[in-house]
Amino acid sequence: MDIRKIRRLIELLEGSDVTEIEISEGEESVRVSRGQAQPPPPPSAAPPPAPPPQVSSAQAPAAAAPAQPEVPEETGLYQEAPMVGTFYRAPTPESDPYVREGDHVNVGDTLCVIEAMKLFNEIEAEHAGRIEKILVENAQPVEFGEPLFLIDPEG
Numbered sequence: 001m002d003i004r005k006i007r008r009l010i011e012l013l014e015g016s017d018v019t020e021i022e023i024s025e026g027e028e029s030v031r032v033s034r035g036q037a038q039p040p041p042p043p044s045a046a047p048p049p050a051p052p053p054q055v056s057s058a059q060a061p062a063a064a065a066p067a068q069p070e071v072p073e074e075t076g077l078y079q080e081a082p083m084v085g086t087f088y089r090a091p092t093p094e095s096d097p098y099v100r101e102g103d104h105v106n107v108g109d110t111l112c113v114i115e116a117m118k119l120f121n122e123i124e125a126e127h128a129g130r131i132e133k134i135l136v137e138n139a140q141p142v143e144f145g146e147p148l149f150l151i152d153p154e155g
Contacts, residue, residue: 006030077127078135079149081142085116089138097138103131104155111149114142123148130155 009021009032020033081087089097089112098110105111105125113120133150136142 006032076132076150076152077129078147079111079123079126079151081114081144081146081148082123083114083116083121084144085114085121085142087136087138087140087142087148088113088115088120089134091120099131099134099149101131101134105129105131105151125151127151127153129153 005023009023009030012018012021020031022029022031089099091098091113098112099105106128107125109125110122111125111131112123114123115121129151131149132152132155135147135150142148
């Protein structure tokens with residue numbers, strides 16, 4: 001789209017009460033909007049936290065909180081999504097997945113594909129080791145930096 005047309009759209013927007021206009025020509029489209037700068041919302045005045053209840057020494061054993069069950073920490077290295085897109089474990093729906101939990105991978109092995117803007121990008125292992133856990137379901141959207149795989153480098 002020609003820059004003169006875009007400037008004309010801006011002029012039209014400024015000379016009217018309209019706050020947004022969008023024009024499409026073939027595959028190209030332009031949206032021009034005029035927004036009022038909004039001040040950040042005032043910080044909410046949260047009430048101060050209530051003081052903990054006083055416990056007498058006679059009540060102390062009964063007031064002890066039950067022990068939390070220990071959650072095993074995941075150890076290993078995360079393979080993160082290098083882009084936003086849709087995660088696929090296999091190159092086609094009929095194909096076997098590139099990797100499964102328990103598989104050993106080397107640096108540079110293809111782990112999955114991420115579809116972004118109709119392009120399928122092969123995602124290669126950044127770490128060698130055993131695939132301990134696949135953290136994303138097939139055909140799910142992923143964000144940049146989202147962990148995809150947990151790789152045990154000692155596996």
